[in-house]
Amino acid sequence: MNDFAKNALLPNGLRDILPLDAEFEADVVSRVSAHFSAQGYDRVKPPLIEFEDTLLDGVGAAMAKQCFRVMDPVTQKMMGVRPDMTPQVARIARTRLAGSPRPLRLSYAGQVLRVKGSQLRPERQFGQAGIELIGIDCPEADAEVAILAAEALVALGVPGVSIDLSLPTLVPALLSGLNLAEETLRGSLDHKDAAAVLALGGAAAALLSALLQAAGPAERALSLLAGLELPEAAAAERDRLAEVVGLIAAAIPEVTLTIDPVENRGFEYHTGISFTLFGQNISGELGRGGRYLAGGTEPATGATLFLDTVLAALPGPVAVQRAFIPVGTPRALAQALRAQGWVTVAGLQAVADNAAEAKRLGCGHVLMADGVKSVE
């Protein structure tokens, strides 16, 4: 079979992960999950598929277009394959775990599937691993989820982890405080079009321009923001941001913090401090997070890591030592090798040259009568 045929067998954006990458990915998920559980986040596992109406309810609505639907032959109701896990965890918190004490800390790791890829993420199936901190609205909670997500990346060895904080409620609070409509300005703000903002901003033009200019390293941004005369609600948002940044910087000073005061793309359902995680040697987002209302009513915040991008940001897997076990070797000897951390590959039929067979099967060593020998 030629290469085209070999590769043409799977739909766009879906792929097979081969050795050694599949093992590496599983190991990364394990380590991220362990990092979260060590800080009290208990794992939950929602199903891959749910009734469409519950899956796409509330915060789930943002991903509705990305959700494959199928009909449930049992009830004839439509079901959806999950495009995102956060809404499912929020559902669990407000239903199955409604009686659990707050703040409730939950973690998750699993695959999601989307109808179409995007330019930034062509993959239609990818892994998410994340946390939700539910039932409390305070700067310490905002900071905790960002810190945990960033720490997890640092611990994995992602170089140059940075957190870009956003406050998607700031601009609306500012405009509302000045009785201005957001729609005309949203495009200009998204494109960081300073001239258009000045032209269209009306009474808010100066403040919005200042916000645009404040984007960048957190210390400078906060300093600029501190000097702005903001309406009360917007000022409270800004002060909260400053407090959260302070908490994060104190906890993980090695992580670069930046602020973008006007950014809100991808944060449509967020109700407070939000953030995106980046690494220095990778384009694309390593993760996202932020404050929202679970079930429309309960304060929550969380963070999700996108495992495909995280894996791309890491040095690849290191090959493990493999020892070939010739036919007839007592089982106990091979077991003893494995207990020492070797991977063993058993010969199934006798061969003339065990060392050659070991090499053929990708083993750097062979178990002989007098111990393990290198075959290089």
Added chain:
Amino acid sequence: MNDFAKNALLPNGLRDILPLDAEFEADVVSRVSAHFSAQGYDRVKPPLIEFEDTLLDGVGAAMAKQCFRVMDPVTQKMMGVRPDMTPQVARIARTRLAGSPRPLRLSYAGQVLRVKGSQLRPERQFGQAGIELIGIDCPEADAEVAILAAEALVALGVPGVSIDLSLPTLVPALLSGLNLAEETLRGSLDHKDAAAVLALGGAAAALLSALLQAAGPAERALSLLAGLELPEAAAAERDRLAEVVGLIAAAIPEVTLTIDPVENRGFEYHTGISFTLFGQNISGELGRGGRYLAGGTEPATGATLFLDTVLAALPGPVAVQRAFIPVGTPRALAQALRAQGWVTVAGLQAVADNAAEAKRLGCGHVLMADGVKSVE
């Protein structure tokens, strides 16, 4: 929300796994995967969804009715959500890994989704973890996959693991050697209806009856089978079975072995020695395996564990020690606790009584100025 409403939110056969079970399940998958990889089985990860025609090709055809379909908006071709992983791994072996040396050892672990549950397995989503040994046809290979699967269960702590071996090719070989058709007898054999077998079996009646009676503990079964005058091809099958049983018994004598010489339900695509794994305290199958032809041409054998049943066979998870960390505690102290294996739960806002708060949040301990204290 009442219990009915809480539970009515998910479709039949789909459920949320909550703390501590979700963590436990992830841990079990990890351990099973590690057991397989230690013996040279390299992990692969096929996608959740593929083009329908490749997914349901060859050995995949057996599960066609259980496969949810969706249309790919990119190509307008139909895709299927995988109901089984073995055919995907076989596909990888003959395409992406066509050039890898044989025997090829691959492992996998992931979720599958089925359109309908069954009486034995009402779950429509469950986890599979398994191995494929591809490119060799010999008794040692037949034995290896059964041994590894059984060992994995024993290592997890499943009590009373047993392997029930089948040889779905034996009856066809016998009948073909006697020029008899199988269809009339298949029902009677499946129902172990000795009288019907005698009545309908013609020239094969005596032999088929003997096969029916041989079912049970392996030693006795092999002894009875050894005494039968079988046509050549059937005799070769029987002798192969005896050899494989000998290899398994020598390797894992603690595992009970039984033989059912006429059973073939669920082994429709198998071409040789097959088996089902059971545990003493659980109804339902812990796993299945056996020989087949990958891509219709390459000899292969493998084993799949069904994680939902495996988890049900195990004593449940043990709660981990959790320490509450009052607000204001230096981060380094909490980190030090985690390094010792504690799970830490951070207080987010100051409270009057830290011990009470610890208890409220399910922590058995609280970190005080003078160390970790029990709150019981």
